[in-house]
Amino acid sequence: MLSIKKDKKNKYTLNKEYTNELASIYYTQFDALYSYGKRFTSDNFLIEDAIQNVFVNLMLDDKYKKIDNIRNYVLVSFRNELIRLINKSRKHDLLDQVNEFEFTSEYSENENFENEELKILRSIISNYLLKSTTSRQQEIIYLKYDLGLTYEEISKILKITIESCRTLAYRTIKKMASDPELLKKLKALKTLSQ
C-alpha cells in the first residue's frame, strides 16, 4: 500500500489517517525523545534533526503498522540516528572522533518550584551516579526510571541481551543501596520516608 496519494499538479499528500496516528505518537513522545537526546549532546540542532529523520522515515512507508511496540521502535531509531549524526558532525574534527559512545547524565539545576528536599535528594543521587557508575549503567537507569521501560525494551535499545540488561541494573541498584556514604546522606532527609 502506498502511503501517499496524488493531490494535484505533482503535489503529494501523505495518507491522512496514517499521518494523524504518527502525529499523536510524535506529540506524546517529543519531550521524552528530546530529553533523552539531551543526555547525548548539547547540540539541539542534532537532536531536532534526528527526531525529524525518524518521523520522516516512518512516514515514507507503512512499516510501522507491522511494529507492535511503536514507542520503543521510535526510541531505538532515534538513538541510532542521533549517534550517526553526532559521529558525522565529529568527522570534521579528527582529534575529537570517538567510536565508543559516551552517555553522560547532565543534571541541571532545578528552577521549578519543587520542594527543597526533593532537590537535595536528586542532587545526592545524581552526584553518586555520576561518580560511581559507567555511562552504560547511567543509560539503563535513565531508560528504566525516567522513561519507565522494561528490561526487554531496554535490551533492544542498547542491543544487549535481556539477561545482561537485568544484571547490569541489578548491580547498579544493589551497589547504590549498599553504599554507606550515600545511605548516610539519604537518612538525613525526611522526604525519603514520608
Next chain:
Amino acid sequence: MKTENWNFITDLLLDDSFTSNVTDPSLSHQYVEALKKEHPDKEKEIVMALNTMKGIKSEDKSYSMEHKRAMWDKITEKAALTNKKRRKSIALFVSIAATVLLIIGLGISSVFYFTGNEKIEQYALNLSSDISTPGLILSDGRQLSIQGEQPTITYSEDGSKLIIDGSLKVQKTTSREDVYNQLIAPYGKTINLTLSDGTRVWVSSGSRLIYPPSFNRKVREIYLDGEAYFEVASVKNKPFIVKTEKMDTKVLGTKFYVQAHAKDDMYSTLLLEGKVVLSEKKSKSHHEVSLKPGQQGYVNQNQNKIRINEVENPENKISWIHGYFRLENERLDLLLKRIAKYYNVKITLPESLTPMVISGKLDLKENPEIVLNDIAVLANLELTQKEKIYFFKKNEMIIN
C-alpha cells in the same frame, strides 16, 4: 534504616512492573494503592522506593507546543518532498489522468449541482452565528476553544478523529448526512484546516465555516460566511461546492479564494489554479459563469449578475494565509478596509489620503495596533486612537 528494608526496596526498584506502572501517571496511583494492600507491613518501604525513584529521575522537561508544531510541519513537508522525488515517473502519469478526470468531472458535476438539497444552508441558518464566541463545535455539541498563534486543525479520513494544535480529539461519527461541525475563527487569527478529504482551507479571521466531519454525500458541500482560501483535493465524481448566501462556487480540485460578506452584501471568488463554476442563486435565472485562473467573479450590492475582474498577481491576494499581506501599489483605503475586517476594528482615513498607494510586506500580528503602526511608518502617517477607533492623519512633523 536497616539493610533488610533496602532489600525489599531494591527488589521493587528492579521490578519491571513496578517501574513501568509508576512512571505512567495514569496507572501510578492505582498501582501503588494495590501494592500497599498486598504488602500492608511494607508501606514504608514502598514510599521509600517511590521517593528514591523520584531522586533518580531527572526533572520533567516539556517543550513549547509551538516549537513542536513547527517541527511537525517540517517533518510532513520533508516527507512529502522526498515522496515527490521518489515517484516522479508515476507523477507524470497520474497528472495526465487527473487532468482528464477534471475535464470529465466538470461536465458531470453541473448535473449534481441543481439536484443537491439545501440541508447545509438550513443548518447554517439555524445555528448561532455568534462570531464573538470563536471555536469549534463538534457534531456531538462539544465546544472546543482554539489557541495558539497559528492554529491548525486536521481531520482523519473518516472524520472521527481530529488534531487541534497537536492534541487529539475524538468525536462520534455516523453515516448520517446531516451531521456538521462549525468552525469560527477568532479575530486576528487565520486557521489552517485540513478536512477529511484532504482539502485544505485557510479560514480567515472572524469567518464561519460549516462542514460535515466526513463527506458521505455525492457532493462535498460546505458553507462559508466570511473569507477563506481553498486548496481542494480532487476526488473522483465528488464535486466540491463552497456555498454562501448568495453565490456558490463549484469545483473538482483547485485553488481559489472566496469572500462572502453578508453584511456588506459583497461576494467574490478569486481563482488561482484549475477551473471553477460560479452560480448566483438569489435571482430566478441562476446566472452561471466559469472562471479562468487569475479571474475574480463577484456579485455586489443589489445585483444578481456575476461580473468578472482580471486580477494581477492573484497570489498577493491570498498572502494572508501565510500570515502577511503582500502589497503592490495597494490603495490605502482598501487595505485599511481589509485590516478593519480582519481585526474587527474601526479605522478612519481622511478623504485626502484615499488616493495613496502602498507597497511592501505587512506581517499580520495578533495585535492590530502593531500592524497599523507599521502602516503608519510605511506611509509616513500619524496614528492616533480614541475609544477603539483608529485615526490616520498626515504626519505634521517635517523631517529634513
